[in-house]
Each structure stands twice: as C-alpha cells, then as structure tokens.
Amino acid sequence: MKVKGRNMRTIWVGEDGWSVEIIDQTALPHELIIASLENVHQAATAIKDMLVRGAPLIGVTGAYGMALAMRENASDENISAAYEILYKTRPTAVNLRWALDDMVGLLSQTPVEKREAVAYKRAGELADEDAKICETIGDYGLEIIRKIWQENGCPKVFNILTHCNAGWLATVDWGTALAPVYKAFNEGIPLHVWVDETRPRSQGASLTAWELSEHGVPHSLIVDNCGGHLMQHGMVDMCIVGTDRTSSNGDVCNKIGTYLKALAAHDNNVPFYVALPSPTIDWTIADGVKEVPIEERAEEEVTWVKGRAKDGSIQEVRICPERTKAANYGFDVTPAKYVTGLITEAGVCEASKQGLVNLFVKKRA
Amino acid sequence: MKVKGRNMRTIWVGEDGWSVEIIDQTALPHELIIASLENVHQAATAIKDMLVRGAPLIGVTGAYGMALAMRENASDENISAAYEILYKTRPTAVNLRWALDDMVGLLSQTPVEKREAVAYKRAGELADEDAKICETIGDYGLEIIRKIWQENGCPKVFNILTHCNAGWLATVDWGTALAPVYKAFNEGIPLHVWVDETRPRSQGASLTAWELSEHGVPHSLIVDNCGGHLMQHGMVDMCIVGTDRTSSNGDVCNKIGTYLKALAAHDNNVPFYVALPSPTIDWTIADGVKEVPIEERAEEEVTWVKGRAKDGSIQEVRICPERTKAANYGFDVTPAKYVTGLITEAGVCEASKQGLVNLFVKKRA
Numbered sequence: 001m002k003v004k005g006r007n008m009r010t011i012w013v014g015e016d017g018w019s020v021e022i023i024d025q026t027a028l029p030h031e032l033i034i035a036s037l038e039n040v041h042q043a044a045t046a047i048k049d050m051l052v053r054g055a056p057l058i059g060v061t062g063a064y065g066m067a068l069a070m071r072e073n074a075s076d077e078n079i080s081a082a083y084e085i086l087y088k089t090r091p092t093a094v095n096l097r098w099a100l101d102d103m104v105g106l107l108s109q110t111p112v113e114k115r116e117a118v119a120y121k122r123a124g125e126l127a128d129e130d131a132k133i134c135e136t137i138g139d140y141g142l143e144i145i146r147k148i149w150q151e152n153g154c155p156k157v158f159n160i161l162t163h164c165n166a167g168w169l170a171t172v173d174w175g176t177a178l179a180p181v182y183k184a185f186n187e188g189i190p191l192h193v194w195v196d197e198t199r200p201r202s203q204g205a206s207l208t209a210w211e212l213s214e215h216g217v218p219h220s221l222i223v224d225n226c227g228g229h230l231m232q233h234g235m236v237d238m239c240i241v242g243t244d245r246t247s248s249n250g251d252v253c254n255k256i257g258t259y260l261k262a263l264a265a266h267d268n269n270v271p272f273y274v275a276l277p278s279p280t281i282d283w284t285i286a287d288g289v290k291e292v293p294i295e296e297r298a299e300e301e302v303t304w305v306k307g308r309a310k311d312g313s314i315q316e317v318r319i320c321p322e323r324t325k326a327a328n329y330g331f332d333v334t335p336a337k338y339v340t341g342l343i344t345e346a347g348v349c350e351a352s353k354q355g356l357v358n359l360f361v362k363k364r365a
Numbered sequence: 366m367k368v369k370g371r372n373m374r375t376i377w378v379g380e381d382g383w384s385v386e387i388i389d390q391t392a393l394p395h396e397l398i399i400a401s402l403e404n405v406h407q408a409a410t411a412i413k414d415m416l417v418r419g420a421p422l423i424g425v426t427g428a429y430g431m432a433l434a435m436r437e438n439a440s441d442e443n444i445s446a447a448y449e450i451l452y453k454t455r456p457t458a459v460n461l462r463w464a465l466d467d468m469v470g471l472l473s474q475t476p477v478e479k480r481e482a483v484a485y486k487r488a489g490e491l492a493d494e495d496a497k498i499c500e501t502i503g504d505y506g507l508e509i510i511r512k513i514w515q516e517n518g519c520p521k522v523f524n525i526l527t528h529c530n531a532g533w534l535a536t537v538d539w540g541t542a543l544a545p546v547y548k549a550f551n552e553g554i555p556l557h558v559w560v561d562e563t564r565p566r567s568q569g570a571s572l573t574a575w576e577l578s579e580h581g582v583p584h585s586l587i588v589d590n591c592g593g594h595l596m597q598h599g600m601v602d603m604c605i606v607g608t609d610r611t612s613s614n615g616d617v618c619n620k621i622g623t624y625l626k627a628l629a630a631h632d633n634n635v636p637f638y639v640a641l642p643s644p645t646i647d648w649t650i651a652d653g654v655k656e657v658p659i660e661e662r663a664e665e666e667v668t669w670v671k672g673r674a675k676d677g678s679i680q681e682v683r684i685c686p687e688r689t690k691a692a693n694y695g696f697d698v699t700p701a702k703y704v705t706g707l708i709t710e711a712g713v714c715e716a717s718k719q720g721l722v723n724l725f726v727k728k729r730a
Contacts, residue, residue: 029685029689030683030686197564199564199589205684205685205689209686209689210686210689213686213688213689220689221667221668221685221689221690221691221692222691222693223564223565223667224588224589224590225563225564225621226621226693226694226697228622228628229624229659229694229696232654255590257588257589259593260593260625263593264624264625264628302586302588303570303586305684306682308683309681309682310680315674315675315680316674316682317670317671317672317673317680317681318395318672319562319567319570319672320394320571320586321394321578323578324394324574324578324584325585326586327585327587327591328587328588328591329591329594331594333594
C-alpha cells in the first residue's frame with residue numbers, strides 16, 4: 001500500500017540484494033524507520049521486540065531469517081541453530097512455526113551450495129503468496145462492500161468501522177480486514193473509516209490510522225466506547241474486523257473488544273464481517289467461547305500509555321493511581337451468531353460449521 | 366468517603382469558618398491538592414476549569430460561591446452580579462442553575478445584614494441534602510447487591526463492573542453508582558470492582574480507581590474493551606453505572622460506552638443497574654435514543670492522553686498520526702430494555718414509564 005505516495009510492503013530485500021529491510025513498527029505512527037536485518041539474530045530480535053507483528057508477517061520474517069542464516073553458514077548444523085533462534089522468539093505463533101518448518105524441509109533437501117539462493121527464493125515466494133492471499137480477500141470483500149453500498153443507495157459517504165489493526169502492516173501487503181477497504185477506496189467507492197483506538201495497545205490509533213492516512217483513505221479515530229452510539233444513529237454501514245483464530249463453528253477470536261462491537265452491530269442491523277486467511281481457521285475447536293484460551297498480558301499495557309509528548313519525545317504516562325492494579329485480557333471471542341459472514345481467500349461464507357465446511361472441505365473434495 | 370484513612374467530602378468550609386475548601390480533581394489521581402476558594406471568582410473558576418465536576422457538586426459549589434459573594438458584599442446588586450458570574454461557568458448544568466435560583470430566592474427575602482450567615486447555612490444544607498440523597502441510593506442499592514450476592518451463593522469475590530466515575534467525587538459524598546458499592550463494602554460483602562478506564566477522559570482510571578483505592582475497596586482497572594469478555598466468562602456478577610439524564614420511559618443517557626456494556630450484560634444475563642438521583646429524570650423526553658442530543662467534544666480528548674511520566678511530571682502524549690482527525694461523542698443512550706432496574710433515593714423501579722410513574726408520580730399523589 002502507499003506510503004508517502006509510493007507503494008511499499010512491510011518486508012523486502014534491500015538494494016544490495018541480500019539484506020532484509022522492514023518497517024520498524026514500534027516507531028509508528030510518529031516516525032517511519034526502515035530497519036535493515038543483516039543476520040539471523042537481527043531477524044529474531046525484530047520478531048521478539050515486535051518491530052514486525054501480525055501472524056503472516058512474522059512467518060515471512062522467520063523465512064527471511066533462515067535465508068540470512070544460510071548466507072552466513074549453510075551447514076545442516078546452522079539450519080537447526082537458526083530454526084531454534086527464530087522459533088523461540090514467539091513460540092505460540094502458528095505461522096512462524098509453519099514458515100520455519102517449510103524452510104527447513106526445503107533446505108534439508110537442497111545441496112549446501114545452493115541453500116542460500118533457494119532460501120531467498122522461497123522466502124520471497126512466501127511473501128508473494130501472503131500478499132496474494134490478502135489481495136484475494138480484498139477482491140471478495142470489495143464485492144460485499146459494493147453490494148451493501150448499492151443497497152444503501154450509494155451514499156456519498158459509506159462508513160466502515162474497524163477494530164485493531166488487520167491492515168497491511170500485519171501482513172506483507174493489503175492486510176486482511178483492510179484489504180477490502182483499500183480495494184473499494186481504489187475503485188472510487190466513497191469510504192470513510194471509523195478507526196477504533198483499540199486500547200490497551202492502541203493499534204487502531206497508531207497503526208490503522210497511519211496506514212489509512214498514508215494511503216489517503218478518509219478516516220476518523222474514535223475511542224473504543226464510541227461505536228455503539230454511531231451504530232444506533234445510522235452512522236456505520238458495515239463493520240469489518242480481522243481474527244487471530246476462527247473456530248470450526250465460526251466463532252471468532254480477535255482483539256479484546258471485538259465482541260462488544262459485534263453486539264452493537266447485531267442490535268442495530270449493521271452487517272458485521274470478519275476477514276481471514278484460511279490458515280487461521282482452527283478445525284480442532286468447536287466452541288470458541290469455551291475452548292479458546294485467552295492470553296493475559298502485562299498490566300502495564302493498561303496502566304501506561306505511550307505517545308509523543310509536546311516536545312517531540314516519545315513518552316509513557318501512567319493514567320491511574322500507583323496502587324491500582326489492572327487486568328489485561330488480550331482477546332475475546334465473538335460467537336458466530338453475531339457474525340454476518342467470513343471473508344476468506346477462498347470466498348465468502350456464513351460463520352457456521354456448515355458454511356466453513358461447504359467452502360473449504362466440500363470444494364476441495 | 367475515606368482518603369488516607371479519614372472521612373472526607375468533596376467540598377467543606379475551612380477551619381477559619383468562611384473559606385470554602387475543595388479537592389482539586391484535575392490533579393487526581395496523582396496528587397491530592399486541596400484548593401481554598403476565598404471569593405466568588407475563585408468559586409467560578411473552580412467550576413469552569415473542572416476542579417469540581419459532577420452535577421450535584423457543581424450545584425453545591427455554586428451555592429457556596431454565593432455565600433462567598435455575600436461575605437464580601439451582601440447588596441442586591443451583588444446577588445445579581447454573583448449569580449451571573451457563577452451561572453455563566455456551565456450554563457447547561459441544570460443543578461447549578463437550580464442551586465443558584467434557590468440561593469437567590471432565599472437571599473432576596475433576607476435582610477442584608479443576615480445574608481452572609483443565611484447563605485452559608487443554606488449552602489451547607491444543600492451539601493447535606495445531596496449527601497443524604499446519595500446515601501439513600503446507597504442503602505437501596507445495598508439491598509440489591511446483598512440479594513444478588515446471596516442468590517449467587519455468597520461467592521468469596523462478588524464482582525461489580527462500573528463505567529466512568531459516578532462516585533463521591535461527582536457528588537458531595539457517597540456518589541450514585543458507587544454509593545451501593547461503599548455500603549456493601551462497609552457491610553463486609555467481599556466486593557471486587559472492575560473499573561472501566563472510560564476513554565477518552567479516563568475518569569475510571571483517574572477518579573474511580575482513586576476513590577476505591579483510598580477507601581480500600583478491591584478493584585482492577587480494565588480497558589473499555591474488556592467487559593464483554595469478563596461477562597461471557599462469568600466474571601461479573603452485576604453492573605452499576607450512573608446517568609446524566611434518564612428519559613421518562615427509562616432510557617439512560619450516560620458516558621459514551623455504557624450502551625456497549627449494557628448489551629454485553631443482556632447477552633450474558635448479568636444484572637445491569639443504573640443509580641440516579643431523581644432530578645436527573647427528564648420527564649419531557651420519551652424516547653432517549655431519538656431525543657437526547659449527544660454532545661460532541663474536542664477531538665484532542667481522543668488524540669491526546671494525559672498522565673504522569675516516569676520523571677514524575679504530568680504530560681500529555683499524542684497517540685495517533687498528526688494528520689488523523691478524531692470524532693468525540695461524549696455520551697450514549699442505553700435503551701430501557703437493557704436496564705434491569707433504576708436505583709433512586711425514592712426506591713428501586715423498573716426502567717420503564719410505568720416503573721418511573723409508579724415510584725414518583727403515584728407515590729406522591
């Protein structure tokens with residue numbers, strides 16, 4: 001997507017042909033810093049310290065980390081060592097494990113002298129595949145946006161609400177929930193996006209607002225409390241969010257607060273769509289509310305807020321009394337009955353066991 | 366309620382017998398600063414700059430402002446002048462107008478030489494009356510808490526969720542939504558309060574958390590996104606919030622985000638109560654969602670967050686890109702059907718036209 005007027009991805013190979021460049025997302029939205037990764041340790045640090053985040057992007061960064069390792073030493077021992085270094089950065093990230101397994105499988109079958117070239121090529125393919133999946137989600141989502149826009153009488157402002165950041169910064173390009181938004185904007189549908197701040201980490205305020213701002217998509221930042229009021233008053237035409245994990249019955253685990261917006265959408269007949277690459281479907285889980293474990297994160301994310309002070313410095317400020325403790329649940333689960341539809345790279349389906357089976361199992365059978 | 370172990374109100378007459386002391390709420394939760402108001406202009410500034418906030422407290426501060434004015438000059442001209450100075454600070458605050466009208470009515474019938482004494486006496490009565498109303502709300506609310514606690518099998522931790530600050534800091538003492546909490550805590554019911562941060566102004570994090578912390582009530586700060594997840598998982602036994610305005614059919618206008626919590630409570634069979642002094646009932650409005658105008662406030666409240674930096678200084682930090690605009694709706698309306706009951710100083714009733722009429726009209730008839 002566009003940054004300062006030119007197209008950009010979140011990760012790419014530098015002009016030297018081997019160093020791996022990324023956007024340092026910890027500096028956003030206040031500064032655009034390009035970090036150069038020159039060895040496997042730097043790639044690992046980029047993942048661990050969240051310079052890159054978002055499941056697909058973490059996976060691709062892991063793959064490029066393997067390529068950097070092969071450049072230094074393409075031995076079998078170093079394949080194993082690099083895997084360990086990269087894997088332990090975010091051991092619960094399914095995409096990371098998947099990408100690393102893919103790389104190891106390929107490299108172990110490749111003669112040592114060709115491993116560097118093969119690794120770079122495969123990492124590039126993984127990046128392209130991710131971008132393609134997201135673009136396809138965008139195409140399917142565009143059809144839905146166009147349909148609802150037309151059904152609503154082609155209003156001069158078509159309002160979409162989103163929560164957290166499921167944009168291109170979480171992937172290689174396009175994003176998931178925001179891919180349809182970019183497609184519709186590029187096609188000339190007059191969009192305006194309500195951007196949920198998304199406390200505690202404020203990914204909406206910092207990342208989604210930055211993405212939309214750079215690409216030129218009209219948007220307004222709102223606090224997480226606001227969406228219900230907007231929906232009550234006809235100021236939201238549809239919601240689109242991403243998901244970290246979708247259960248086989250269509251329950252959607254996503255950033256904390258998603259469930260509250262889905263309830264408000266349901267109460268006001270606002271279509272509520274979830275965009276996802278199919279690997280985030282967890283076929284082993286039937287009841288998302290009961291079975292998905294919800295991560296509890298550090299309370300400092302709640303009690304402290306980071307931003308840019310008036311003197312330009314980046315500061316953190318404490319917003320509550322010293323003695324007050326906080327609880328910090330990272331995600332919640334929106335029951336399938338509140339989800340209008342799932343937008344995937346294979347098409348759109350109802351958020352239900354039947355819908356998912358029809359799209360992914362029967363089609364393939 | 367308790368502060369540093371001793372009982373305190375939000376406003377009182379100083380040891381000199383005439384200066385009016387208040388808690389400067391703009392310095393909370395990081396510092397407890399007592400401001401001394403020595404003339405009508407200082408009282409006006411305290412209201413305008415929100416050193417005091419909350420409808421009942423603003424009214425009482427206005428009344429004491431009249432008393433300070435009478436001390437300086439008890440002439441008819443000065444009654445009018447003081448009224449003007451105080452009224453224009455918050456012209457939309459109904460309680461302020463009501464308190465000032467009450468004072469003027471009384472003072473204009475009082476001989477000049479007695480006006481100072483009469484004004485102090487009446488301001489003190491208004492303060493006591495407000496504290497009494499809130500304490501009575503607390504008594505009625507306590508019965509509900511005790512009942513639900515017992516129905517739930519007297520759990521060792523009884524979890525109450527509240528939004529924004531409807532505590533004693535918004536009144537003279539006790540508060541509205543928090544009055545039942547203090548009563549139940551004082552009686553020994555093992556409470557734990559989930560405190561919604563309440564963006565954008567974060568009154569939950571700064572004021573509710575401070576109040577509860579000082580009084581010793583166990584509590585945890587949570588982001589506004591969190592409550593739905595907690596309710597889904599049985600971690601909230603009941604919700605209690607305040608209200609700025611209640612329509613004659615029981616719709617409740619309160620701080621933005623209240624509606625989302627009511628939806629989640631409804632979805633999970635969690636009792637959702639609203640505590641209010643009866644003057645906040647607006648009998649002229651039937652449909653709260655359609656008829657209550659919602660204030661749009663400055664976007665800087667959304668884009669900047671205030672707190673204490675690591676060096677101890679109070680700082681504001683910007684959380685989004687420079688170009689990003691924000692929308693800032695101050696309140697939302699929760700339809701009566703999502704409200705389990707209204708707790709007032711006259712008793713508890715259903716959130717409906719019939720419920721309110723039975724409690725306030727038929728009883729008086």
